């Protein structure tokens with residue numbers, strides 16, 4: 001008999017989970033203008049808003065914090081991090097940054113100018129924000145099957161190579177400074193990109209004289225899916241697979257708050273020394289000197305260890321296993337979930353969950369609010385609110401998917417917490433036919449509005 005899989009760690013310190021009543025939550029969410037970002041964390045019972053910066057560090061990471069070197073230039077912590085980055089990614093040149101969007105800011109300052117096109121697979125919201133802020137245009141070339149909620153395809157995060165080639169072909173040279181491939185594809189549901197696809201994109205980048213960068217926040221989870229789903233990789237190690245993924249590219253941006261299991265941090269890495277030098281100037285302006293870039297020495301030490309923790313195979317097995325566990329509990333209840341289950345989160349289809357709420361009334365957000373009221377669970381809308389308005393027409397982008405995302409912090413919640421979450425979702429599901437009030441926008445920011453939007457009930 002095979003013994004069950006379990007978490008390859010045990011608890012050394014605990015944090016209290018605050019409980020609350022339904023009446024309290026009704027009031028709190030009103031006070032928060034129906035935006036879950038506005039809630040205080042102690043008004044939340046289980047916080048699945050994001051897996052970003054919410055992970056639990058290991059004892060080794062905490063130990064590394066104690067030996068942080070806070071020298072302005074040339075700190076040993078910088079060299080510890082450099083060694084880890086080079087070992088895990090294969091890139092010789094890297095620049096620390098305080099988080100992923102800061103890394104994007106540094107790279108894009110060096111690469112992107114007004115009027116450029118930046119093709120890729122459903123760019124992450126801050127990536128899109130940084131591109132559009134520069135009056136350049138992100139072009140989504142994700143495979144069509146990604147839009148099918150339940151069709152099984154092992155790599156739903158892939159780039160449609162024919163579509164990408166059309167974009168590359170039909171544009172004059174110099175207009176496309178780079179292609180950004182996001183691994184795993186967060187916006188498509190934490191879905192992985194295959195090695196074959198990365199190789200194919202890389203080939204096209206060479207053919208059309210442009211460059212390829214990986215938005216690598218969840219590179220280790222992506223490597224896990226390659227190992228378990230792609231032919232030729234089951235016997236390879238996670239780090240070997242990660243090195244191969246990066247080997248086809250010109251560099252990367254990294255939000256270390258995801259797969260590197262730190263609470264803050266990021267970096268960019270480069271193959272080309274010239275580009276590294278150009279980006280270094282922006283790193284100094286925006287982030288800090290090139291040997292710390294917005295991070296304290298102790299944080300660089302924790303990140304260095306986190307890169308090893310996050311690429312540990314046993315850890316990834318339990319991590320991705322927990323996401324699938326929550327997904328399968330929901331599926332047993334009949335809840336419409338995105339399949340196959342992704343790396344860091346379970347996504348619920350708000351259109352089929354709440355058929356009485358038309359898309360103009362933000363069903364994704366309505367569902368997130370109902371789940372909060374039901375069980376104190378904080379999730380995130382991935383739908384029209386997050387999609388922002390079209391930068392040219394200023395129309396709402398209602399054409400995409402409406403989902404809520406239940407993102408699982410790393411090494412934080414137990415499977416009992418997952419059972420609680422699934423039961424709360426089911427309780428909302430059972431009363432879905434009585435949920436008929438939508439939401440409308442009271443106030444919104446011109447870009448990345450979902451973080452600060454204020455809503456009211458229709």
Ligand SMILES: *Cc1c(COP(=O)(O)O)cnc(C)c1O
Nearest residue numbers: 099100101124126215217255257
């Ligand atoms: C989180 C994330 C970012 C931005 O990183 P921050 O650390 O939140 O600034 C960029 N891309 C992807 C894919 C991400 O998941």
